[in-house]
Amino acid sequence: MQTDLVAALDMGGTKIAGALVDGDGTILVRAQRPTPAQEDGDTVMAAVEEVLKALTASPLWPRVYAVGIGSAGPVDASAGTVSPVNVPGWRDYPLVDRVRAATGNLPVELIGDGVAITAAEHWQGAARGHDNALCMVVSTGVGGGLVLGGRLHPGPTGNAGHIGHISVDLDGDPCPCGARGCVERIASGPNIARRALENGWLPGPDGDTSAAAVAAAARAGDPVAVASFDRAAQALAAGIAATATLVEIDIAVIGGGVGKAGDVLFTPLRRALARYATLSFVQRLQVVPAQMGTDAGLVGAAAAALVKAGAGAGAVRV
Numbered sequence: 649m650q651t652d653l654v655a656a657l658d659m660g661g662t663k664i665a666g667a668l669v670d671g672d673g674t675i676l677v678r679a680q681r682p683t684p685a686q687e688d689g690d691t692v693m694a695a696v697e698e699v700l701k702a703l704t705a706s707p708l709w710p711r712v713y714a715v716g717i718g719s720a721g722p723v724d725a726s727a728g729t730v731s732p733v734n735v736p737g738w739r740d741y742p743l744v745d746r747v748r749a750a751t752g753n754l755p756v757e758l759i760g761d762g763v764a765i766t767a768a769e770h771w772q773g774a775a776r777g778h779d780n781a782l783c784m785v786v787s788t789g790v791g792g793g794l795v796l797g798g799r800l801h802p803g804p805t806g807n808a809g810h811i812g813h814i815s816v817d818l819d820g821d822p823c824p825c826g827a828r829g830c831v832e833r834i835a836s837g838p839n840i841a842r843r844a845l846e847n848g849w850l851p852g853p854d855g856d857t858s859a860a861a862v863a864a865a866a867r868a869g870d871p872v873a874v875a876s877f878d879r880a881a882q883a884l885a886a887g888i889a890a891t892a893t894l895v896e897i898d899i900a901v902i903g904g905g906v907g908k909a910g911d912v913l914f915t916p917l918r919r920a921l922a923r924y925a926t927l928s929f930v931q932r933l934q935v936v937p938a939q940m941g942t943d944a945g946l947v948g949a950a951a952a953a954l955v956k957a958g959a960g961a962g963a964v965r966v
Contacts, residue, residue, distance in 0.1 A: 650711055651710075651711055651712070652670065652671060652711055652713075653668050653669065653676070653708060653711045653713070654668075654669055654713065654714045654715065654953040654957070655667070655668055655669075655703055655712050655715045655716070655751065655754075655953075656668075656669050656717075656718070656945075656946040656947070656949040656950040656953065657696070657699065657700075657715065657716070657718070657747070657946075657949060658718050658761065658764065658945030658946045658949060659696065659720060659730070659732070659743075660683060660719075660734075660761060660787070660788065660789075660945070661685050661720055661732060661734030661788040661789060662683055662685070662787075662788050663680055663681070663682055663683055664681050664682075664683050664695050664696055664699050665678070665679070665680045665699070665942075665945065665946055666679040666680070666699040666700065666702065666703050666946075667679070667703070667943075667950070668703060668706060668711075669946065669947065669950035671954060673768075673771065673772055673947050673950065673951070675943060675947070677703060677706045679700075679703055680699065681695045681696075681698050682695070683695060683735065685734055685735045685737075686736070686737075687737055688737045689737040689739075689741055691737070692738060693741075693743075693746055696743075696746070696747070697746075697750050700747070700750045704751070712754065713755075714754055714755045714757065714953040714954075714956065714957045715747055715748075715751055715754050715755070715756045715757070715953060716756075716757045716759070716764075716951070716952045716953030716954075717743065717744070717747060717756060717757065717758045717759070718759055718760065718761045718764025718946075718948055718949035718952070719732065719743065719759075719760065719761055720732035720735065720760075720761050720789060720791065721760040721761065721762070721791060721806075721810055722760070722805070722807050722810070723758055723759065723805065723807060724805045724806070725757075725758045725759060725802065725805055725806030726805055726806075727740075727805075728742060728743065728745060728756070728758060729741055729742055729743065729744070730743045733789060733813075733824045734788055734789055734824070744758050755953075755956070756953075757949075757952045757953045757956040757957075758806060759793075759802055759806045759948070759949065759952045760791060760793065760802070760806050760807050760810065761785060761791050761945055762783070762784065762785055762791030762792040762809055762810060762811075762812075763793035763800065763802045763806060763807075763809065763948070763952075764944070764948030764949045764951075764952065765783050765784075765785045765791070765793065765938070765940070765944040765945055765948050766781070766782075766783035766792070766793030766794065766795060766800060766809065766901075766948065767800055767947075767948035767949075767952055768940045768943075768944040768945070768951060769781075769783045769901050769903070769938055769940055769944065769948075770795045770800065771948075771951050772940065773901070773939035773940040773944070774899075774901045774936050774938055774939045774940075775795060775899055775901050778795065778898060778899045779796075779797060779798040779898075780796055780797070780895065780896055780897045780898050780899075781794070781795040781897055781898070781899045781900070781901060782794055782809060782811065782888065782892070782899070782900045783795075783900075783901040783902075783938070784811060784884075784888075784902050784903065784904070784907075785907075786835055786836065786837070786880075786884070786902055786903070786904040786905070786907050787837055787905045787906060788837060788838060789812055789836055790811065790812030790831050790832040790835055790836050790884075791810060791812050792810060792811035792891075793808070794808055794809035794891075794895065794897070796895060800952075809891075811831055811887045811891060812830060812831050812832035812835075812836070813825050813827060813830045813831070814830065814831055814887045814891075815828060815830055816830070816883050816887055816890075817833075817834065820833060820834070831883050831884060831886075834879060834880055834882075834883035835880040835881075835884050836906070837858065837859035837860075837904075837905050837906050838859070839880075840859045840862055840876050840877060840880050840906065841857050841858055841859050841861070841876075843876045844865075844872055844875075844876040845857060847872050847875065848872055849862065849865065849870065849872040849876070852865075859905065859906055859909070860905065860908070860909075862876055862877070863877065863908075863909035863910075863912050863913075866912045874912075877916060878916045878920075880906070881913055881914075881916035881919075881920050882916070884902070884917055884920075885917055885920035885921040885924050885925075886920075886924050888921060888924075888925070888933070888935065889921060889924035889925040889930065889933075890924075892925055892930040892933050893925070893927060896929060896930070897933065898932065898933060898934065899934045899935075899936065900933065900934070900935045900936075901937070901938050902914075902917075902935065902936070902938060903940065903941075903944055907938055910937075914935065914937070917935060918935055921933065
């Protein structure tokens with residue numbers, strides 16, 4: 649039997665996605681379940697196992713030889729554990745061991761979700777051809793990953809580039825991570841919506857209070873919605889500029905649900921970045937939308953598994 653596929657898991661605070669992926673990054677089989685994020689750890693793991701069960705039921709499963717996981721963080725790749733800020737039931741949870749047991753002891757590679765998206769964007773997306781890049785996911789949370797010197801730079805535990813928990817407001821609101829004024833506390837989708845509601849924004853007749861609804865209101869000119877996105881853009885710009893100053897990236901790629909807001913986000917973001925990235929070596933920094941869409945986490949997790957297993961090394965350059 650040919651063994652030329654990897655399984656990929658994209659573990660987030662809203663959904664758990666799974667796929668079977670070939671060496672070109674093509675998704676052949678999909679499965680997905682909602683994340684029971686506020687339940688106990690075993691209940692969350694049961695949802696992961698449901699996704700894995702759907703994948704293992706595929707007639708393609710015998711061709712799978714490794715598993716890649718991109719998880720909301722922090723993660724500890726060296727220990728195989730995860731402690732997602734938005735999944736309180738998982739603290740130092742042994743996800744690698746549990747996934748290995750559920751997949752017949754296949755090799756399992758764990759990276760943070762931001763690192764996974766970075767791997768995907770560098771392999772096939774907006775950061776392709778760039779040797780020094782920051783790629784971000786701005787959604788329920790804010791994560792990120794780095795490409796330095798042409799290679800993915802996950803760091804010892806898999807968390808390098810986790811820009812969502814850089815503090816950009818020293819006396820700001822407490823963040824679930826334990827710090828204050830984090831980029832995530834200001835720029836994530838739920839916090840964009842929260843701030844708009846607190847400042848008097850009223851949802852439409854459908855009652856939608858999501859960040860997407862705030863974006864729609866901002867496009868229509870609602871000043872409170874515009875202000876909430878401007879504040880998010882300022883926080884993102886401060887974090888991006890700090891990262892660029894430290895490691896000399898030349899492109900920042902932004903994906904996730906908030907990134908889909910388009911000019912409502914990117915226009916104030918680029919304006920704010922010009923105020924923060926002022927040194928000569930960061931003034932040419934580009935900020936662009938991600939290209940990989942909702943599949944980025946899966947493709948990046950697959951890339952990590954392919955590289956770790958030594959397969960497709962010529963094609964998978966992350």
